[in-house]
Amino acid sequence: MASALPAVKWRRSPRAKRIKLALCPWRGIELVVPKRASTAQAQAFLDSRREWMEKSWARLKRQVPEAFESAAPEDLILPAIWRAWRLVYGQSDFRDRGDELHVPGEPTAANAAGQLKPWLMAQARSQLPVWTRRVAARSGLTDFKRVQVRDQRTRWGSCSARGTISLNFRLLFHRPAVVDYLILHELCHTRHMNHGPKFQALLSRHEPDWRALDAELSHGSGGVPGWVGW
Numbered sequence: 001m002a003s004a005l006p007a008v009k010w011r012r013s014p015r016a017k018r019i020k021l022a023l024c025p026w027r028g029i030e031l032v033v034p035k036r037a038s039t040a041q042a043q044a045f046l047d048s049r050r051e052w053m054e055k056s057w058a059r060l061k062r063q064v065p066e067a068f069e070s071a072a073p074e075d076l077i078l079p080a081i082w083r084a085w086r087l088v089y090g091q092s093d094f095r096d097r098g099d100e101l102h103v104p105g106e107p108t109a110a111n112a113a114g115q116l117k118p119w120l121m122a123q124a125r126s127q128l129p130v131w132t133r134r135v136a137a138r139s140g141l142t143d144f145k146r147v148q149v150r151d152q153r154t155r156w157g158s159c160s161a162r163g164t165i166s167l168n169f170r171l172l173f174h175r176p177a178v179v180d181y182l183i184l185h186e187l188c189h190t191r192h193m194n195h196g197p198k199f200q201a202l203l204s205r206h207e208p209d210w211r212a213l214d215a216e217l218s219h220g221s222g223g224v225p226g227w228v229g230w
């Protein structure tokens, strides 16, 4: 039977306790093998999970269809900052013309990602730290040390015990209210480093509707186009 599955990547892990499979619509399928497991054991595990993998992969295609699109984007829409551009390919220089972005190279998803991701990162770095200071001033939660914008693969944001807030550049693809919430969430972690009742009470005080916003953030890919990926 022809399989619609991508090739499974094997990874030896000194930390893993058991053999396990990780499925990510952007990064594919990874088989994590603990140090002490043999190749034969891992292969047997993989064979026994074939049907499960096919079902799960098909479900991911339904749930996160944008991850499986490979066409070049025709436009770029960043709800967080109320901006939209039409993309014009084959240009000699990368240029922001206000309502158009001039992109050198071929109209392919890979080229778009290569050209646009560094630019998106720069946009996020010019907007999100200022945004964080604004939310901090409004809420009085000003005890953070610094803000950094990164290309995290699994989360929208985090707050370290030292008070460094890290934000994912992909937040640009969310509504402003959702970005506001995520920043507030991380600022609340400067008081409570967990998601316990005190944390939730603090969050509720500043954003009574936080549960709905949190759900919007964790739904599927959160509106991030497939060519941007994770």
Ligand SMILES: [Zn+2]
Pocket (backbone or CB within 6 Å): 185, 189, 194, 195
């Ligand atoms: Zn949290």
